[in-house]
Amino acid sequence: MRILHTSDWHLGKTLEQFSRLEEQEEFLEEFIDIVKNNDIDLVLIAGDIYDNGNPPARAEKMFYSTLKNITSSGKTAVLVIAGNHDNPERLVAASPLAYEHGVVLLGEPKSVAREGVFGEFNINHEYDFEIIESGEGYLEVSVRGEKAVIITLPYPSEKRLNEVLSTGLGDEERQQSYSGRIGELLEKLSKKYRDDTINLVVSHLYAMGGEESGSERSIQLGGSLSVSPANFPDKAQYTALGHLHRPQKVPGTKGKIRYSGSPIQYSKSEINYSKGAYLVDVKAGMEAEISQILFRNYKPIEVWKCESVDEALERCKNEGEKNIWVYLEIKTKEIISTENIKEMKRLRADIVSIQPIIEDFESEEELKESLRERSMEEMFKEYFTKARGGLEPSSELMELFMNIAYGEDEEEEPKNETSKS
Numbered sequence: 001m002r003i004l005h006t007s008d009w010h011l012g013k014t015l016e017q018f019s020r021l022e023e024q025e026e027f028l029e030e031f032i033d034i035v036k037n038n039d040i041d042l043v044l045i046a047g048d049i050y051d052n053g054n055p056p057a058r059a060e061k062m063f064y065s066t067l068k069n070i071t072s073s074g075k076t077a078v079l080v081i082a083g084n085h086d087n088p089e090r091l092v093a094a095s096p097l098a099y100e101h102g103v104v105l106l107g108e109p110k111s112v113a114r115e116g117v118f119g120e121f122n123i124n125h126e127y128d129f130e131i132i133e134s135g136e137g138y139l140e141v142s143v144r145g146e147k148a149v150i151i152t153l154p155y156p157s158e159k160r161l162n163e164v165l166s167t168g169l170g171d172e173e174r175q176q177s178y179s180g181r182i183g184e185l186l187e188k189l190s191k192k193y194r195d196d197t198i199n200l201v202v203s204h205l206y207a208m209g210g211e212e213s214g215s216e217r218s219i220q221l222g223g224s225l226s227v228s229p230a231n232f233p234d235k236a237q238y239t240a241l242g243h244l245h246r247p248q249k250v251p252g253t254k255g256k257i258r259y260s261g262s263p264i265q266y267s268k269s270e271i272n273y274s275k276g277a278y279l280v281d282v283k284a285g286m287e288a289e290i291s292q293i294l295f296r297n298y299k300p301i302e303v304w305k306c307e308s309v310d311e312a313l314e315r316c317k318n319e320g321e322k323n324i325w326v327y328l329e330i331k332t333k334e335i336i337s338t339e340n341i342k343e344m345k346r347l348r349a350d351i352v353s354i355q356p357i358i359e360d361f362e363s364e365e366e367l368k369e370s371l372r373e374r375s376m377e378e379m380f381k382e383y384f385t386k387a388r389g390g391l392e393p394s395s396e397l398m399e400l401f402m403n404i405a406y407g408e409d410e411e412e413e414p415k416n417e418t419s420k421s
C-alpha cells in the first residue's frame with residue numbers, strides 16, 4: 001500500500017495581515033498532481049486543515065474541491081482527522097457528501113467511520129476502496145485488495161479524550177496522566193491490529209521530544225498534554241502525526257513516528273528548511289519504506305538585514321518585483337521617517353514588517369544630539385502613524401499626548417477634563 005502523509009494545511013492562515021490563500025491554492029494544485037502522479041492508495045491528512053474553527057468560505061471551497069480531485073471517485077482512499085485548530089463539527093459537516101466520494105472525515109476521538117464501499121467494482125470482484133469494519137477510534141480498510149487497520153485519534157483534548165475513555169476504562173485508569181491515558185487508549189485499540197494487515201496510527205497531538213517551529217498554537221500546557229513516544233503502539237508500522245510544522249521523526253522511534261509538517265512556511269522561523277509530505281510504502285508484516293516528497297516554495301519569506309535606511313531603499317528598488325514576503329531589519333540611529341517607510345512600501349509590495357534596529361550611540365553626546373534633532377511631538381506622530389498603518393493622530397490626541405508628556409512642567413489648566421462630554 002502506498003500512503004501519502006500530510007498535515008497542517010492551515011487554510012486561511014495569514015502572515016500578519018496578509019492573506020496566503022493564493023499560495024495555499026498553489027499548494028493544493030501541486031498536491032493533487034502529486035497524488036495523481038504517484039499512484040497513491042491512501043492519503044492521510046493529520047489535522048489542522050484550517051487555521052481556525054471559522055474558516056473563510058474560499059478556504060472551505062478549496063478544501064472540498066481538492067478532496068474531490070484527489071479521491072477520483074473513491075479510487076484513492078482519503079482519511080482526514082481534525083487538529084486543534086479545526087472545529088470538529090464543522091470539519092465533518094460535509095461527511096455525508098464526502099463519503100459518496102470515498103473521503104472519511106473524523107472530528108473527534110470517539111468518531112466512527114461509516115462502513116461502505118467506494119470506487120469501482122474491478123475484475124478481482126472487489127471495490128477500489130472498502131471500509132470493512134469500524135468503531136470508536138479505528139477502522140479496517142481494504143484498498144485494491146490490501147488491508148490496513150488504522151487507529152484514528154483526532155486531536156484529543158482532555159474533554160474529548162475522556163469522552164472516548166469513559167466507555168472502556170475504570171476510575172483508576174482515568175486518574176492517569178494525559179500521556180498514560182493516550183497510551184491506554186492506543187494499547188486497547190491496537191488489539192485490532194493483525195499480522196495480515198498493515199497497521200497504522202493517525203493522530204494530531206504533541207509527542208514528547210518533538211521540535212516546535214513557532215507557528216503552531218501550543219497544545220501542551222506546561223508539558224501536561226504531551227505524549228511519550230513509549231505510549232505509541234509498538235506494532236504500528238507507521239504513525240502519521242500532525243501538529244508540528246517542521247517535518248520530523250519523533251526522536252527514539254526509529255523514524256516510524258513522524259510529523260509531515262505544514263506544506264507552507266508559516267513563519268519566518270521556518271525559512272531554513274523545506275516543506276513536504278511523506279511517501280510511505282508498506283506491506284503487512286514488513287518495515288515501512290519512507291521517503292519525502294518536497295513541495296515548491298510558492299512565495300518564500302525573506303529577512304533583509306540592512307545596514308542603513310538608504311540600503312533598504314536601494315534593495316526595495318532593485319528587488320521590487322520578486323514574488324516574496326519581506327521582513328526588513330534596518331540598522332539606524334533614529335526612528336525611520338514615515339516618508340521612507342511609505343517609499344519602501346511603494347517600491348516593493350508585500351513588506352510584512354519594517355523593524356528599526358537602533359544602533360548603540362558611541363557617546364552620550366551623540367545620543368543627545370540625535371534626540372535634540374527631533375521634537376517629542378514629531379517622534380510621537382511618527383510612531384503613531386507607523387503603528388496605525390498610516391493613520392495620523394488627531395489634534396485632540398496630540399494635545400492629550402503633549403499634556404501627558406509635558407503637562408507637569410507647564411502647570412497647565414486641566415483642559416481635557418472640561419472638554420469631556
Ligand SMILES: [Mn+2]
Nearest residue numbers: 008048216243
Ligand atoms: Mn498546526
